[in-house]
Amino acid sequence: MSDYLQQALTGLGSGAVIAVLAIGLVLTFRASNVINLAHGAMGMYTAYVYFGLRNFDLAGADRGGDLVLPIIGLPTSVHIVDRPTVVTALLISLVVATMLGLVVYGFVFRPLRAAPPLARIVASLGVFLYLQSVMQLRVTADGGGAAALQLTSLLPDGVVHLGNATIPTASFVLAGLAIAVAVGLALVFRFTRFGLATRAAAEHEKGAVLTGLSPDRLGYLNWAIASVLAGLAVIAIAGMSSKLDPIDTSLLVVPALAAALLGGLNGFAATTIAGLAIGMSQSVLSTFQARALWLPDFLPKGSLREALPVILILVAITVRGSHLPTRESIIETRLPASPTPHRVFLWAGILTAAAAVGLLTLDAQWRLAIVVSTIATLIALSSVVLTGYVGQISLAQYAFAGLAAFVTARLAVDGLGFPWAPMLGVAVAVGVGILVGIPAVRVRGMALAIATLGAAVAIEALVFASPTFFGITGVPRPYLFGIDLGFLSTGAENFRAAFGLFALGVLAVSMIAVANLRRSPTGLRWLAVRSNERAAAAAGIDVSNTKLLAFAVSSLLSGLGGALLAYESPALSPQQFLVIGALAILALTYLGGIATLSGALLAGVLASGGIVTRLQGGATGDASSYQFAISGLVLVVVAILYPDGISIALRRGVSRWRRA
């Protein structure tokens, strides 16, 4: 047996878990048109329930049977049974998983059936954040350490020796179970009334209702099954590998997404094969990267395996874009309101003047907060253009900002002066933005969101982790026409107003430019494409070029934000630009109003370290341990109650008040 084949088999266990999680993603997508980012987190919670119940073999933990509760305000856990057997613990866990699936669908995604796809993404991000944060606080030592849980395996012990490789027997069992689940579900969906009904509803919801089916009931059932599968998968792998962690385990959803997309978000068999293949090919890549000494130094060798699933996502979407199913809903989804900006110069003047006065009169901490909000607004503005005006959900905006930041910093440290270094940095961001936009010509909605998520992770794995950009410090101070625009100084002069005013100027010009674009024929073309691509094409609009232009403008804005960050932050870190940041900034912009300039402003003001943080007392304020869990809840609630965003809700409130 060849060496690489042996190595491939070492990835069988993780491939099986990816496969089962991916099947769950397919189920929830078919049932409710949701790509559930919280799927891994839901499995993680169920696994903690199981291992918490069985936690009585450790010294001092003499009875087990404690059910960990994921609800803020309730006790950490309740005792329900002494020393439960494996079967009892498993049954209780699966009942809990079923309830979790029902609750998440019933309270979060069912009310969002009429909401735009972005609302569902935001809501699933909210659930993801909530479960991760609450479990991190409830099951780990000091909110960060490893939990004192003994993770005993449900699967048989023992190993199989294949040449140089030693593979746990459990890996083969797990792979067999994954295949059995796929075959079982395929049979159920093919031959049972429930399966046929789900397929019918997925293909044509209105038709299904007319024939007496209840899409709601089908949704509940599918979510329950998906949640149980996620729980079983995580319990199995955690027992086998002794690895269970609120954050890492939740992120297993990323390779699972790749498998689900490769399977066309439809077929269980294809999804399972894709999952197993991803797990095994990651193992091969691990071996390859350790041996391929000829790989260039700028390539981060350890990250190749991380990049694989996302590159597969991109390929799958680009190649299969038109084949990915889109699910018709019984309720017509609305597009977020995008009112025409009025009195832009006036508002830009007032806000810029107010911020400038703040920069010139307030203390250093406030200057820092204003600068942080200014840069965050610029990046949020890029989401307004791309997602709000053109309807292209992009999760790569932070990656574009990071690209510009790192290129700017690298070039500046290597001697290229200001403004050439940031201009080149922004140019690189725009170039990559247009490249990433190419799949957008073929796909839209959720699929594009996942494609851009893939692009962001690929940029993260292959570019940000590159030694070329590693540990850059000491970016020279920027000077323009002899004026020192540096951010840092000493004493009370630190966080200099000059830099803040420059950033504010960039933002003001960008805001006015975007407003003018929105009001111009280009803006109307953007809205036309967002509304109906075929109708836009019939009206003579070049849809492809319109989308690509939006990607270019959007990445330009992100790039400007990133270039400013290169001068604002004394030490850039790749972790400042992780994909989860893109999700957060998109979620904030969505909350503010994704298709309005005021939405971007609200997102900037709310950004961590920005003006709202300062109002709360800044770094010396008293932060809650539950801050992130509460943030997750807020995302869910606002997505449900104000699908058009806070600024539109406020605007409507003011209008109603005026009429009254």
Place this chain on the structure above:
Amino acid sequence: MSDASNRTERSPRANARTGVTGRSLRRRALALGIVGVVVLGACSESANKKATNGNPPTSVLPGVSDCDGASSIIACAPKNSMLTKYLPDAPKEATGTPITLGVINQDTGAAGAFPELTLAVKTAVKFINTELNGVDGHPIELVTCNTNFSPDLSQSCAQEMVAKKATAVVGGIDIWGTGITTLENNKIPYVGGIPVSFEAARSSVSFQFSGGLWGAVLGMGKYAMTDLKAKKIAIIYGDFGPIKDAAELGKKVFEKQGAEVTLIPTSSVNADMVTAINQTAQASPDAVIALTADSGCKPTMVTAKQLNLQAPVMYTGACASPNIVNSVGDAAEGAIFNLEADLDPKNSDNVVYQSIAKRYGPEFGYEAQGAGTVSFRAMMNLYAVMRDLGGDNVSSPAILKAFRQARDQPSFFGHPYTCDKKQLEGYDAMCSPQQTLGVLKKGTISQLTDWIEVGGPKA
């Protein structure tokens, strides 16, 4: 409702932020590596880890005596502690004009919260002000600041210290280290804590009494080559910033000394460690260094045991947490850990530390814990410097000068320190990167080595 409902959990504090703070949210994925880095820096000096999921803390380290019956710590402190020369005859509370010191730490955060470091400093200061007459009559006033896992708030914290005219800042854990540039620009000393950023390890105003990951990997490698006579070393590491840097430093140093080194990068989002351990086994190493921590420890231990990895495996001290070693059973038997401490229960500093924590810690909710120990040490070393200067002469420049001139100065519950920028080449701020190693046998860690010199002139 059972007593389970009464379990320890950090309670939400007053004035909870309810707003959505997006740029904090975006840091969440940092957990991929951050928690690892953070805990890796911490030593395993902990005797008691907070109970979770109902399990009472079970120490894996030898216990120490304490001052339970004594009227004060001073009354019972052993006479050969690093603090002995600063102890008054009787407890005396400081009442003079205060000296302001800062603490910058990640008390809360999406990828881990480490309030124990701040609490350790508060506990130390309470003891100093209550029993030691402060700094020659000047009580220490603390300004604490929470980076909340945000690079912008790290900068904000540093500026807060400037605004509050802090004479020095005691470090905690600051993943980003972005604020250290501001401290450097304002010539404010940044003392101790756990060096997890390049800025903390390299800044000209930073003075560190822990080797961090860099010291750990060099100490373990030196032990492997000298004591285990290892010719081949495998390093398993998380492919992330400073962890990767430490692994590559190890490779460079060990290869220079004639060893064959295989680097095995891993991701924290791995479902299992089967591939990594297979790769390790295929390199046929004589010793393995596992730069994993936190949630990475258990899978590495269990999979190494399951796949019958033959070579001895050395882990960071963070993996010696009772939570971890108790829950993996036999898989941890024989594991070697870096400690950065003398585990002798009679070690005077250890006795003093545990006693202070027991007496003054409860007011702040502090128990003697691993990561907290490092900040406690930093506070005590800073205190010693201030006392040597004399309370009326304490200033930022004087402290900077004193640390820069420090040669073989006693360090509280640690190796004597020398801040000559030569202790660990390329990491100027490391004043005492020396390591000790311990081995886990039958559920208890025992000292395996004396202090190992790493990286410096004596290495």
